[in-house]
Amino acid sequence: AQSVTQPDIHITVSEGASLELRCNYSYGATPYLFWYVQSPGQGLQLLLKYFSGDTLVQGIKGFEAEFKRSQSSFNLRKPSVHWSDAAEYFCAVGRLRRGSTLGRLYFGRGTQLTVWP
């Protein structure tokens, strides 16, 4: 069965510190992988995505993520966190191809990031 696990419900870091948010997935084939960010009271914004090729992908706002097939992981990283990065982060997986059971994303439960000044 398809599933996404974000092991950390809440992470707190100091401004300027590095950040890594974990994401593990279970999927029958090599999935497409996504990270979204949600600020309070807002919708979800796409940070980055991986489909194929280079396993290290760059996204917006200075974020990057690395796909590790052997570990079924897609962890999100940022070298230096800014106070404005405080938000909730969601990992998602899917296989967006035409079909009756495809075309949907499976989401993790999210990781809430708090940034101390």
Next chain:
Amino acid sequence: NAGVTQTPKFQVLKTGQSMTLQCAQDMNHEYMSWYRQDPGMGLRLIHYSVGAGITDQGEVPNGYNVSRSTTEDFPLRLLSAAPSQTSVYFCASGNIYGYTFGSGTRLTVV
């Protein structure tokens, strides 16, 4: 280019009432989905569609109905509102490159 437009942004319903949450996209996306977001539960898929005339159930479809007669619109109908349906609802549209989300509808059922 408006993206994904959800209306209304806020709604209060009485138990037993019915209503429709509207969702429209102008990006010619083939995929559309409805999610509900509750504290600590992440995003749970209610229904989704891979094209006009094609819909399927997600994880929590009970009490909700959808149809997709056009590429642009994907309304979500609450048949008989219950307090357990108090939530924030997100519509999303996408293609093989990913999904774009609307800004959400906050629904309270009293």
